[in-house]
Amino acid sequence: MPPSPSSQHSPSPSPSSSPSPPPSRNPYRRLFAIPGTRAFTIGNLIARLPMGMFSVSAVIMIAGTRGSYALAGAVTATGLAATAVVAPWTARLVDRHGQARIAVPATAVAALGSLALLLCVRLGAPNWTLFAAYAATATTPNTGGMSRARWAHLLEGDPVRLHTANSFEQAVDELCFMFGPVLAALLCGALFPEAGTLVAVVLLLTGVLVFSAQRSTEPPARGRTDAGAPSPLRAPGIPPLLVGFLATGAVFGSMEVVTIAFADAQGHRAAAGVVLALQAAGSCAAGLLYGVLRLGGAVERRFLLSVGAMAPLMCLPLVAATVGGGGGGGLVTLGLALLLAGMATAPTMVTGMTLLQHRTPEGRLNEGMTWAVTGLLGGIACGSALGGFVVEHASPAAGYGVPVGAAVTALLIALTTTRSASLKTRPHAT
Numbered sequence: 016m017p018p019s020p021s022s023q024h025s026p027s028p029s030p031s032s033s034p035s036p037p038p039s040r041n042p043y044r045r046l047f048a049i050p051g052t053r054a055f056t057i058g059n060l061i062a063r064l065p066m067g068m069f070s071v072s073a074v075i076m077i078a079g080t081r082g083s084y085a086l087a088g089a090v091t092a093t094g095l096a097a098t099a100v101v102a103p104w105t106a107r108l109v110d111r112h113g114q115a116r117i118a119v120p121a122t123a124v125a126a127l128g129s130l131a132l133l134l135c136v137r138l139g140a141p142n143w144t145l146f147a148a149y150a151a152t153a154t155t156p157n158t159g160g161m162s163r164a165r166w167a168h169l170l171e172g173d174p175v176r177l178h179t180a181n182s183f184e185q186a187v188d189e190l191c192f193m194f195g196p197v198l199a200a201l202l203c204g205a206l207f208p209e210a211g212t213l214v215a216v217v218l219l220l221t222g223v224l225v226f227s228a229q230r231s232t233e234p235p236a237r238g239r240t241d242a243g244a245p246s247p248l249r250a251p252g253i254p255p256l257l258v259g260f261l262a263t264g265a266v267f268g269s270m271e272v273v274t275i276a277f278a279d280a281q282g283h284r285a286a287a288g289v290v291l292a293l294q295a296a297g298s299c300a301a302g303l304l305y306g307v308l309r310l311g312g313a314v315e316r317r318f319l320l321s322v323g324a325m326a327p328l329m330c331l332p333l334v335a336a337t338v339g340g341g342g343g344g345g346l347v348t349l350g351l352a353l354l355l356a357g358m359a360t361a362p363t364m365v366t367g368m369t370l371l372q373h374r375t376p377e378g379r380l381n382e383g384m385t386w387a388v389t390g391l392l393g394g395i396a397c398g399s400a401l402g403g404f405v406v407e408h409a410s411p412a413a414g415y416g417v418p419v420g421a422a423v424t425a426l427l428i429a430l431t432t433t434r435s436a437s438l439k440t441r442p443h444a445t
Contacts, residue, residue, distance in 0.1 A: 042179045042307055049169060055229040059162040060187065062122075062222025065215035066158070067195020070094075072211030073132065073149065075203040080136050090132075090145045095396055097153035099389045105156055106385035113236035114164075115227035118156040122223040125155040126216045133209050158223065159188055160384035167372050168234040178369065182306025185365045189299035189357075197292070252374045253383065255432035256367065257390045259322070262428060263363060264394020265421035266329065269402030270294065273414035274353070276406040277336055281345055293350045297357030305362050314373065318366035322422075322429045325359035329422040332356055333415035363425075394421070 047053050070091045077087035108117045128151025135144040166180035199211035227233075271291060278287035335352035336345070368387065375383030398421060406414040 042176070043183060043303075046176060046179050046183065051229055051232040052165075052169070055162065055165060055226055055232050058222050058225030058227075058229065059158055060191075060222070061218055062158045062226055063162075063187065063191045064195055064198075064222075065219045066155075067192040068199040068211055068215040068218075069129065069152065071196040071199040072203060072215060075200065076133070076136055076208045076212060077145065079203075079208045081142075086142060086145070090149050092396065093146045094149040094152055095392055097150040098155070099392050101153035102155075102157060102385045102389055103382055105154055106160065106382040107379070109156065109161065110237055110379055110382050114156075114161050114233050115230065116236070118158075118161065118223055119227050121154040121156050122219060125152045126220055128152040128154075129212055129216050133212050137209065155219070156223070157385045157388055158226070159184060160388060161226070163368065163372070163384055164234050165232050169232060177372075178365070179306040181365045181369050181372075182302050182361070185361045185368070186299045186302035186306070188364075189295045189302060189361065192295055250374055250376050250383075252432070253371065253386075255428055256370055256374070257386055259425050259428045259432075260367065260387050260390035261394040261397070262421050262425035263325075263360070263367070264391035264396075265398030265401070266325070266360070266394075266418045266425070267391070268395035268398030268400075269414070269417035269421060270332070270353075270398075272399045272402040273406055273411060273417065274332075274349070276403075276414060277349065277411035278346060280411045283346055286346055290346055290350045290353060294353035294357035294360075297354040298361040301358035302361030302365060305365055314366055314369050318363070318370055319429050321359065321362040321366050322426045325363050326419070326422040326426045328356045328359045329419045333412075333419055336412040336415050 047056070073091050073094075074087040077083070077090055081087070105117065105121050108121075128148055131148035131151065132145060134140075135148050163181065163184050166177060166184070170177040170180060199215065202210040202214055274291050275287040278290060331352040332349060335348045368384065371383055371387050398417060402414050402417045405417055
């Protein structure tokens with residue numbers, strides 16, 4: 016049984032009193048010289064990889080057994096909607112009672128939901144049971160948010176290293192969503208349709224248990240002492256930032272659907288995953304490089320510059336799809352365009368998450384970052400739907416106008432809100 020919040024953190028040194036890591040030219044080496052950071056990062060990596068596996072595994076499993084991609088898409092969309100509703104409440108409990116106390120049981124419930132889905136598909140249960148089972152996976156904790164919360168706790172008062180940590184976390188996100196779907200498709204195709212879900216459940220449970228066992232780096236549970244703190248949704252500067260995350264999510268969602276449709280139209284649908292992986296690779300590389308840079312100026316200005324770079328770079332896939340050649344040559348050109356376009360998304364997400372950390376009320380960090388993920392998920396769903404509509408009623412090439420429009424929308428939101436943003440920030444935001 017986990018110790019109470021009061022006894023859990025009393026022997027732990029505060030971030031300000033923790034010993035400084037030895038000097039190093041490599042900022043990532045300095046980052047992981049902090050005691051306990053390697054252990055919780057390994058656990059979080061194991062837990063985060065399945066995030067890119069579950070939906071792909073569910074689609075393959077349901078479509079292969081029931082013969083309906085429409086049913087598979089509806090089931091996964093239901094899980095996405097349920098997650099958008101449940102995740103902020105789970106994160107609030109994490110802030111109040113501690114990561115280990117909430118993450119482990121919440122993960123167990125989500126794992127049971129995935130296993131229930133597997134059994135319902137395998138045993139030929141009615142369709143409604145698939146929706147109910149997959150909705151239960153909405154209790155999956157925001158593992159990336161919990162990891163970022165640990166870094167914010169450990170590096171409070173050290174914005175330079177916190178910038179490096181946020182960049183690293185964004186690169187990890189891109190890696191997981193680059194390799195997760197590939198691993199899921201490989202397992203489902205090489206073994207059996209349920210293999211992807213089974214492996215994802217094992218990885219998720221193992222990773223969360225390893226992550227939660229690292230108690231020395233866990234942020235202190237706030238209990239009910241933060242009851243007077245405003246909700247992140249009412250904190251100054253956060254609502255427009257969440258709308259910006261919604262628009263950024265639409266970039267990701269529409270790009271995925273449109274790229275699959277474009278590759279299919281070129282007669283190379285199987286290559287869509289490789290082409291999309293190039294976008295994730297570009298974002299991952301940019302995230303790691305961004306973490307090494309020592310950029311001056313306010314984070315609001317860096318966020319505006321990042322979003323300002325994302326909008327024109329998203330025009331590259333549109334140009335490549337419109338003027339590029341057909342067949343494999345067109346996909347090569349598109350892949351290079353996506354590689355370059357992806358390099359703007361990581362800095363946008365890194366600076367956006369940093370702003371969110373600064374503006375979130377004390378003791379509500381997990382909840383605030385989970386609202387950001389909720390905004391991203393909502394944007395992904397909207398972008399997927401709009402991208403599919405444009406592809407069906409116009410053309411795959413025209414569909415690349417959707418991520419351009421979403422990126423421009425994100426830029427307009429940033430332009431109109433960053434000037435008056437951050438009226439009240441957390442102490443380490445200066």
